[in-house]
Amino acid sequence: MAQRIITADDMDTIALGGAFLGTGGGGDPYIGKLMAKAAIEKYGPVTVISADSVADDALCVPVFMMGAPTVMLEKLPQGEEAIAALHSLEAYMGRKVDAVMCVEAGGLNSTIPFAVAAATGLPLIDGDGMGRAFPELQMVCFTIEGVQATPMVLADDKANSVVLNAISNQWTERLARASTIEMGGAALGAGYPMTGEQMKRGTLHDTLGLIQQIGETIESERAANRNPSPVLVEQFKGRKLFTGRVMDIERATVGGFARGKAIIKGLDKDAGNTFTVEFQNEFLVAKNGEGQVLATTPDLICALDSDGGLPVTTEQIRYGLAIDFLGLPCNPKWRTPAGLDLVGPGYFGYDHDYTPVEDISLS
Structure with a gap:
């Protein structure tokens, strides 16, 4: 069985990579990093296994945080909610879970599953x-x-939990979002229970290894007093969109999401230009002052502090901060018609068509 062991010391690197792949959202992984470190130090290291090594009849369950990242700045999880949700799901299904996994490869949701895996002794896919x-x-x-x-279970910091059964995944989002709002704007959950065979078809493989690799790149470039942007752009075959200083930030927690727009004044070779970046938890679209789309969902729009080279999340954006914005190609599955129906510009209400970031002219 292909596997590797993750210790508490590895979590700093993993959190860095998760913050970058979070495309501005996913929640600040610092909180999840602390939870994972504490769990690993208490229960022992986490075993990460390849998706292909999982038996077809195994029960695999993602664990996650749901809610607005801005809420997590003040409403910290107690640390037991995700485990409680997982155990409640097992009780409801009448079967033990064989492996846990990440629902997304960014932000808080790339670190919380390590805490759950350590506390339960389950392998992490x-x-x-x-x-x-x-x-x-x-x-x-x-x-x-x-x-x-x-079935999905959501749990909050007050020991409330709710079991959801819905007619579609879109209805699950609506019902879970309403529950999350009532739970204070953020909750932890366990859902998408699937067989190993389903998991292998639906999962984007080896992304935890990628997160760790990204974190190592950021650490090594910063140690050499270099900004990681050029190396990351080359690694992902993406492009640097622009560098600028935040001149204004509109941000509000609406309907369980952190929504807003940042207005950026260009720096260096982008001096004299203005840019906007819009977000709903995650960065969705970047435009120049003429309204030209520079990058759009589902491609990744990632932000790094121009001075320190650290990833910047939407809740961390503030007036005066200098940021490098990068545009990186998404996984090919998101560029299919089914993928674009789920996460393309049209779903979020934009009237522009999707164009791969590498095909957009930045002139």
Whole structure:
């Protein structure tokens, strides 16, 4: 069985990579990193296994945080909610879970599963459902493959829990979002229970290894007093969109999401230009001052602090911060008609068509 062991010391690197792949959202992985470190130090290291090594009849379950990342700045999880949700799901299904996994490869949801794996002794699958972060529950490749999101359990910091059964993954999102709002804007959950065979079809493989590799790149470039942007752009075959300083930020928690827009004044070779980046938890579209789309969902729009080279999340954006914005190609599954129906510009209400980031002229 292909596997590797993750210790508490590895979590700093993994959190860095998760923050980058979170495309501005997914929640600050710092919180999840602390939870994972504490769990690993208490229960022992986490065994990460390849998706292909999982038996076809195994029960695989993603564990995750749901809600607005801005809420997590003040409403910290107690640490037991995700485990309680997992155990409640096992009781409801009448079967023990064989492996846990990440629902997305970014932000808080790339670190919380390590805490759950350590506390339960379950292996963690090297893969996820997005290859990045997206704001809504149905926005996973599991949906494309016909995996049902329910039964799903959500749990909060007050020991409340709710079991959801829904007619579709879109309805799961609506019902779970309403529950999350009542739970204070953030909850932890377990859902998308699937067989090993379904998991192997729906999962984007080896993304936890990719997260760790990204974190190592950021650490090594920063140690050499270099900004990681050029190396990451080359690694992903993406492009640097622009560098600028935040001149204004509109941000509000609406309907269980952090929604807003950042206005950026160009720096260096982008001096004299203005840019906007819009987000719903995650960065969705970047435009120049003439309204030209520079990158759009489902491609990744990632932000790094121009001075320190650290990933920047939407809740961390503030006036005066200098940021490098990068545009990176998404996983090919998101560029299919089914993928674009789930996470393309049209779903979020934009009237522009999707064009791969590498095909957009930046002149």
